[in-house]
Amino acid sequence: MPRTVHGYLISSTKSASVSLRECRRTSQKHVYTHPDANVDIVFVHGLNGDPRRSWVGKNGTFWPTQLLPATLKSAQARILVYGYNADLFAFSNGQNASSDMIHNHAQSLLTQLTLERKFEEKTSHPIIFVCHSLGGILVKKALEISQGYINDLRSIFISTYGLMFLGTPHNGADPAKWDVILQGMVSALIPKRIMDTEAPLVRTLQKNNETLQNINIAFLDIISRFEVCMVHEIIKSDLHGTRAFVVDQGSAAPLLPNVLYFGIEANHSDMCKFDSKNSPGYLNISSTLKSWVKECVPVIRERQIVERQVEQQKPVAVTAGMHNEVNNSTLMSP
Structure with missing residues (x-):
């Protein structure tokens, strides 16, 4: 199992890990690679998170590398984290809160993941996404976009096997509680006046938001392709004097067929933070991921074969169509 020394992840001889310091807030990085890995697990954080601290427990455990590889055992995988600007407020150093539309963030995720997999020659790897909060909405949109492409970007849609949603507000949050919820997601030291509660990215998470509804409608058309697990929070959050669920069970776990819930x-x-294998929820999440890693390779391999066959047939179909058009025009000529 990798261990931490002076903030760096030290890998065992049978795996490769990178320093958490190399994980920039708005970048994608593979943080663990087993030499026999044949699956990619991609972690996508939520609102006001980043690719490092979103997955770190109270005692400093970065569980995607310090717990998960040991749990997976013979189910070898590459582990990647994706970061994007999901801030609610501006920092004193001039960094602004995100104003990107959800589509722009999803497009960036799709492009970066495609290019990384192509560069590392891992395009045949099945993909499993682990998403916290807004990250789940982002991934759903990315899969919708990927489905519509006919080039390399379509490979993400074809290769995705499983989706683990942790507290994702599929149906949005109650607008009446929205300001309180947002204020509770940042430090009490951050003045409310500098929070960007009207940013398009933030508005997407409100109940009855048109963008969110469209993402959900599109996802319902493709959900049957994936293994899906929806996880909800059981303990209310302390929102600076008020205790409430940031994402209630109805929004985090809408009833859908063939979905695993807990x-x-x-x-x-x-x-989404675990300090040990005994942390609440870790066993359920890690065992689900392990089973997906073990079963996904033949399923995705078959889909990739079918996709290549369809691509190979396209030029033939076009040529045949042009040939028929020529024959028809010849027959119609005087």
């Missing part, structure tokens, strides 16, 4: 004895922020 709750985690943690609040919204802590439900």
